[in-house]
Amino acid sequence: MSTMLDLKTAATESGVAAADDTSGHLANTEIYIDPEMEKRVMRKFDYYMLPQFAVLPFVLFLDRSNxxxxxxxxxxxxxxxKGNDFGNVNTIFYASYVVFEIPWVMALKRWGANVIIPISFVCWSLVTLGTGFVQNFGQTVALRVLLGVFEAGLFPGLTFLISTIYSREAQAMRVAILYAAGCLSGAFGGLIAYGIQTMGEQRGLEAWRWLFIIEGSISVVLCGIAWFTLPKNAEVAWFLTPEEREMMQKRKMRDILYKGDDEFSWNYAKMAFKDVQIYLAAACAFASSIPLFGLANFMPTIIRGLGYTSYQANYLTIPIYLFSTMTLYTGAWLSDRYRRRALIAVCGTLPVILGYAILLGTDNVGAGYFAMYMCAGGIYIYNTVLYTWLANNLKPDYKRSVGIPLFASLSNISGTVSSQIYPSADGPRYIMGSAVSMGMEVVALMGTVAIYFLLRSRNMKKQKLINEGATTNEKDGDKALDFEYIL
Structure with a gap:
């Protein structure tokens, strides 16, 4: 029986020699790449890039959630x-955040990671530092708006960069590093906050002001280094030898059926805006990000509501985030190892639903604290796999450069909701926050199943055409006959 990969026969008959690569798409056999050199270069990217994929999101999440x-x-x-001013401050951050994600990532594709990412990084670090000197609600809102503007491109930008460097089967573990940085920033954020809190008032400034000043100052230095350490793109990375750069150029030509070329067309943007896959994924991410952002911004508040002191609330977040980091890596590894995005994503939602059910069902302190482990342990797995799944299934690069931030911007609207579901008046148990979060995780679970059947249906329709002898379905990008969606 014919398969999608049997299209290489048709490609050969038309004068273009083709063969399979490990990503499940067609590749040009006229381009030979030494597999040992390719492995060596990929290890080199890991050596130079993975530390940055960890450090930069670490300081971002630290500056966002502090x-x-x-x-x-x-x-x-x-x-x-007064009232829900704190929730409104967080809401306005996400309002600006979602608007600027697409422009930042398209700029990254156009001018390179080494220019665009450091600009956004240094600017948001300065905004964080400035937050330590605000005097009223209005000034706080203004700086949170700016923080959203400058942070907007980082996460979708780094995800897009990963998708241009690594094969589809190797991306989940790399995207997991971005989310793991968020987990660890929560752990260290609690530790740093606890340490700064013990300082008390220094030089006439309250402890919370020092939290922003110290973390902002550190971020400026770390993010400034990115000017010199990030490459423009995978093909001209500064740490590659001329021979290795030539190999990366050949690799790009070999993988062109999956990633596409560098010639921009507005048609690619239209393809992204018209693809229902992106909107389904965004709906799932919107739902799952409500508990994600809720925990990121309100975990110390929730723990304090269980009956702990303010001091305890900060340092008790540390083991929760460490646990979620371990479960995150386990889920990402399984997802890459077995090429099962939907199954791992579904498994990630189940402990979250159960955790919030416990918070709703009992006011027992120990049970409530245990429930926080369940919630954090599943939330990060789900969002990592969903992000990777979408990046895997968008082609070419320019469609991906629009599709990823479009997905992110729509999903991050959830931040405006998560900021409102833990008002001070609902303390100490914050029933509404837990109920909304549990309900949204159920929506994410159902949406994941819908995405699976959508992509499975697309694969089956392509397979039917191939079995009937077709060599094209007259569609472009990932909807073309030669592309197989990862499920």
């Missing part, structure tokens, strides 16, 4: 917040 740590030791009282 407002949650600041809240438990006087941030609201010092700035005379």
């Amino acid at each position: 407002i949650g740590n600041a809240r438990v030791f006087g941030f609201e009282e010092s700035l005379h917040f």
Whole structure:
């Protein structure tokens, strides 16, 4: 029986020799690449890039979520917040965040990671530092808007960069590093906040102000280094030898059926905006990001509501984030190893649903704290695999450069919801926050099943055409006959 990969026969008959590569797409056999050299170069990318994929998101999540740590030791009282002002401050951050994701990633594709990412990094670090000097609600809102503008491109930008370097089967573990950085930043954020809180007032400034000043100053230095360490793109990376750069150029030509070429066309943007796969994935990510952002911004508040002190609330987040880092890597490894994105994603939603059910069903302190492990342990797995799954199934690069941030911007609208579901009046148990989070995780579970059947249906329709002898379905990108979706 014919398969999608049997299209190489038709390609050969038309004058283009083709063969399979490990990503499940067609490749030109006229281009020979030494497999040992390719492995060596990929290890080189891991050596130079993975530390940056860890450090940069680490400081991003640290600078984004430190407002949650600041809240438990006087941030609201010092700035005379009223009602749900704290939730509104977080909402306005996401409102600006979602608007700028697509422009940042398209700029990255156009001008290179070595220019665009450091610009956004240094600017948001300066904004974080400036937050330590705000005096009222209005100033806080203004800086959170700017923080959203400058942070917007990092996560989808780095995910896009990973998708241009690594094969589809190797991407989940790399994307997991971005989310693991978020987990670890939560752990270290709690530790740093606890240490700064013990400083008390220094030089006339409250402890929460020092939290922003110290973390912002560190971020400026770390992010500034990215000017010199990030490559423009995979083919001209500064750490490659001329021979290795030539090999990467050949590799790009070999993989052109999956990744596409560098010739821009607005048609690629239209393809992204018209693809229902992106909107389904965004709906799932919207739902799952409500508990994700809720935990990132309110975990110390939730733990304090269980009956712990403000000091305890900060350092008790540390083991939760360490546990979620371990489960995240396990899930990402299984997803890459067995090429099963949907199954691992579904498994990630189940402990989250159960964890919030426990928070809703009992006010027992120990059970509530255990439930936080279940929630954090599943949330990061799900979002990592979903992000990777979408990146795997978009072609070519320019469609991906629009599709990934479009997905991210739509899903990050959830930040405006998550910021409102833990009002101070709902303490100490925050029933509404747990109920909404559990319900949204159920939606994410059902949406994942829908994506699976959508992509499975597309693969089956292509396979039917191939079995009937077709060599083309007159479609472009990932919808073309030669592309097989990862399930």
